Amino acid sequence: MQNFDVVVVGAGPGGYVAAIRCAQLGLSTACVESWINDEGKPALGGTCLNVGCIPSKALLDSSHQYAHIKHEAGEHGIAVSGVSIDVNKMVARKEKIVSTLTTGIAGLFRKNKVEWLQGHGRLLPDNQIEVTPVGEGSTEKSIVSARHIIIATGSVPAKIPPASIDQDKIVDSTGALAFNQAPRTLGVIGAGVIGLELGSVWKRLGSEVIILEALDEFLPVCDRQIAHEAWKTLQKQGLDIRLGAKVTGTGTNNQQVIITYEDKDGKHQINVDKLIVAVGRKPNTEGLGAKEAGLALDERGFILVDEHCQTNLPNVYAIGDVVRGPMLAHKASEEGVAVAERITGKASQMNYEIIPWVIYTWPEIAWVGKTEQQLKDAGIEYRSGAFPFAASGRARAMGETGGMVKILGDAATDRILGVHIIGPNASELIAEAVLAMEFDGSTEDIARTIHAHPTLAEAMHEAALAVDGRPIHI
Ligand code: FAD
Ligand code: AMP
Numbered sequence: 011m012q013n014f015d016v017v018v019v020g021a022g023p024g025g026y027v028a029a030i031r032c033a034q035l036g037l038s039t040a041c042v043e044s045w046i047n048d049e050g051k052p053a054l055g056g057t058c059l060n061v062g063c064i065p066s067k068a069l070l071d072s073s074h075q076y077a078h079i080k081h082e083a084g085e086h087g088i089a090v091s092g093v094s095i096d097v098n099k100m101v102a103r104k105e106k107i108v109s110t111l112t113t114g115i116a117g118l119f120r121k122n123k124v125e126w127l128q129g130h131g132r133l134l135p136d137n138q139i140e141v142t143p144v145g146e147g148s149t150e151k152s153i154v155s156a157r158h159i160i161i162a163t164g165s166v167p168a169k170i171p172p173a174s175i176d177q178d179k180i181v182d183s184t185g186a187l188a189f190n191q192a193p194r195t196l197g198v199i200g201a202g203v204i205g206l207e208l209g210s211v212w213k214r215l216g217s218e219v220i221i222l223e224a225l226d227e228f229l230p231v232c233d234r235q236i237a238h239e240a241w242k243t244l245q246k247q248g249l250d251i252r253l254g255a256k257v258t259g260t261g262t263n264n265q266q267v268i269i270t271y272e273d274k275d276g277k278h279q280i281n282v283d284k285l286i287v288a289v290g291r292k293p294n295t296e297g298l299g300a301k302e303a304g305l306a307l308d309e310r311g312f313i314l315v316d317e318h319c320q321t322n323l324p325n326v327y328a329i330g331d332v333v334r335g336p337m338l339a340h341k342a343s344e345e346g347v348a349v350a351e352r353i354t355g356k357a358s359q360m361n362y363e364i365i366p367w368v369i370y371t372w373p374e375i376a377w378v379g380k381t382e383q384q385l386k387d388a389g390i391e392y393r394s395g396a397f398p399f400a401a402s403g404r405a406r407a408m409g410e411t412g413g414m415v416k417i418l419g420d421a422a423t424d425r426i427l428g429v430h431i432i433g434p435n436a437s438e439l440i441a442e443a444v445l446a447m448e449f450d451g452s453t454e455d456i457a458r459t460i461h462a463h464p465t466l467a468e469a470m471h472e473a474a475l476a477v478d479g480r481p482i483h484i
Contacts, residue, residue, distance in 0.1 A: 015039065015157050016040075019159065020056060020135075020162035021055065024056075029122075040127050043056075047109075052145055058391075060112060061183065064111060068108075069104055079093055082409060083441060097124070124397075137326075141154060160324065162343075166294045170199070180260060180285065181205050186208045192216045196209070197280065198222070202290060205286065223251065234383055234395075238373065243432075260285060293308065315327070317359075318352055330342030335362060341360075372434075376431045380428040393424075394418050395477030400463070405466060415473040417429050455474075456470060
């Protein structure tokens with residue numbers, strides 16, 4: 011039986027990063043991964059690289075470029091005619107990016123001497139793991155043992171009874187990344203991050219998109235002011251988002267999907283060519299043998315862990331989407347690093363208060379820390395400053411004048427409590443706020459920091475000045 015210091019189960023951004031960090035720290039490390047891609051080949055990278063963050067951003071970027079050329083080039087004095095799209099080429103480009111990156115992880119494993127155990131991992135007693143190879147040419151099962159086990163089995167799309175996935179007309183997020191043409195009409199269930207991103211892709215490529223969201227509130231995870239701004243902008247782009255609309259049933263005929271939903275006005279029926287079910291994700295412990303191994307899960311199926319990702323079993327850790335906290339790739343990776351370092355006696359710790367979020371609509375939405383509502387609910391006194399991109403020279407030059415940066419600072423100490431952005435490149439701009447908060451910075455720190463001109467980042471500077479009532483450009 012092979013013996014390792016660490017065996018990681020799952021090679022998504024949680025697992026592969028944990029495995030590499032363990033190996034860097036001198037631990038003999040193996041990573042069990044069962045993913046088989048569309049070509050029937052084993053692949054590393056998990057949801058994020060194969061069917062999540064990366065392919066969705068590839069299509070968001072392609073569709074953004076198309077929409078930009080079509081609708082905005084004229085404003086720059088560029089006359090373009092005969093613009094057309096080849097969705098198959100766009101999807102092939104996305105797949106090439108995915109395969110480059112996933113084979114890149116295999117290269118990183120080789121470089122760091124992480125052994126990839128291809129197959130499905132199942133927990134056995136006494137820190138042993140059974141590996142059942144999957145896919146073509148599968149070989150015999152094997153059993154390995156490990157001093158430490160890190161479970162990083164991730165998540166899978168949640169399902170709802172009224173809409174069963176056939177990956178043809180009714181698809182989950184994975185199917186929605188592989189349409190071979192833009193459907194004429196597209197329904198989306200769920201106006202969460204994934205629903206809005208995928209809805210945006212196909213809207214830009216020509217679909218008529220209707221998003222049905224059971225909640226009455228739009229983007230409840232966001233600061234209200236930002237969510238309001240996002241609502242206005244996305245509506246203006248033509249996304250038909252219906253709030254308080256609970257899908258109760260779906261059916262298909264040869265041509266279409268028939269969706270029934272209820273809202274305050276009663277029952278409704280709409281027909282669409284394709285339907286994306288984007289109602290969230292659930293933790294994945296399928297076939298892991300959690301119950302038999304005595305691994306404790308909570309009532310929603312997440313593996314129970316403490317603040318250091320330690321499970322109830324000695325030397326068994328769990329990280330990423332399969333445990334509590336936001337289902338974000340960077341959260342999974344940082345937990346992986348922290349666990350690897352703690353195994354080797356380092357005092358690594360995740361700062362769960364400072365995890366950035368991004369929604370890659372256009373304009374992008376990004377935030378870190380508390381929303382204004384959360385501060386009010388907690389009775390925390392704060393000062394707020396905002397700066398609209400309409401007043402930014404760089405944003406004007408780019409023709410991207412929608413949105414704002416908003417900063418919330420503690421009224422007594424001026425410590426930054428939250429930063430909320432809707433605007434161009436918000437996903438990149440938020441990094442400054444994350445860094446400032448990681449250093450326990452104040453709004454005054456950002457206000458005193460010299461920002462290059464002309465940049466979008468100056469909006470962050472001005473918002474910080476605005477907290478103290480001294481913005482220059484508004
Ligand atoms: P996963 O990436 O789910 O990886 C788990 C891996 O474990 C899988 O490869 C699986 O095959 C393997 N596995 C499971 N069980 C076993 C077993 N028993 N044996 C062997 N292997 C096993 N997050 C962001 O931060 N930014 C984004 O822009 C973003 N966009 C997204 C877009 C979409 C469409 C989707 C679906 C998700 C997106 N996410 C995004 C979320 C992100 O993908 C997840 O948070 C992230 O992948 C979680 O990482 P993980 O390592 O915990 O799990
Ligand atoms: P997220 O968890 O951010 O991916 O968002 C998923 C969204 O789907 C949530 O906002 C849910 O309210 C929404 N949702 C779940 N079930 C239904 C349903 N039957 N009809 C409409 N929306 C739903």
